[in-house]
Amino acid sequence: MGAEFASVPQPYGAVHIGIVVFIAAAALGLFFLFKRLDDKKLLRIIIILGAFMLLTEIWKQFFVAKYVYKDVVSAWFFPWQLCSMAMYCSFSLLFIKGAAREAVLVFLCTFTPLAAVMALAVPEDMMRPQIALFCHSFLFHALMIVECLAAMRILLRRERVRFYPSVILFLIMAAAAEAINVISHNIIRDIHVEANMFYITPYYPSTQPVFHEIAVRFGTAAEIIVYLLAIILASFGIFLIEFRLGRRRKSAN
Secondary structure, eight states: OOOBOSSOOOTTSHHHHHHHHHHHHHHHHHHHHGGGSOHHHHHHHHHHHHHHHHHHHHHHHHHIIIIISTTOOOOTTOSOSGGGHHHHHHHHTTTOOHHHHHHHHHHHTTHHHHHHHHHHHSOGGGOOSBHHHHHHHHHHHHHHHHHHHHHHHHHTTSSOOOSHHHHHHHHHHHHHHHHHHHHHHHHHOOTTTSOOGGGOOSSSOOSSTTHHHHHHHHOHHHHHHHHHHHHHHHHHHHHIIIIIIHHHHHHHO
């Protein structure tokens, strides 16, 4: 189970590009396939994928403890990154209805694809030497996109879709992420293995381009605010494309 690559695939190499092209092609096919399914079937797909992702996440926690951080207390892989939210949201649809369900569906087709695309575009943390962990990372993000497409097909049938409830949901998640960062820092006190959920730890500058420079120049508080606002604005841009521009194009036809 802990088998490793003889040569770890590199970002933007043939393996990475091949995987991304395959995911994009599969997503395009599923987008048209999902048009034939009713809301009940689409919801079932999302919930099943969420349950599957939760099971694989449990496996990953055992795997990481045994093969990645042997005899080391680490919170780096704690399952509360922005990418992790898709599995919680998807599975939660089994229990919630009404406005809460609508907010989760909007989150799945705005914040979720943004997180997935960002991870696939900048995959350094996914390029792990352990073959099983490498495969899990790319499969997980591919399933995020599938959930996004299913949620989008459901919401495109609605007369009205609101974005702001998903922002509230995102901010609650971000607040929880920051709490995890603070707690893990005070327990572990090692920047290499303590949590950096949502990449908004207040204790050291972000490693991400542009935001790192903001942190160095203006402080981590400013960097975190700008980072969160950037995510919200980018997700809102996705929302406009999916539900405003998409509907105008449909009505024009």
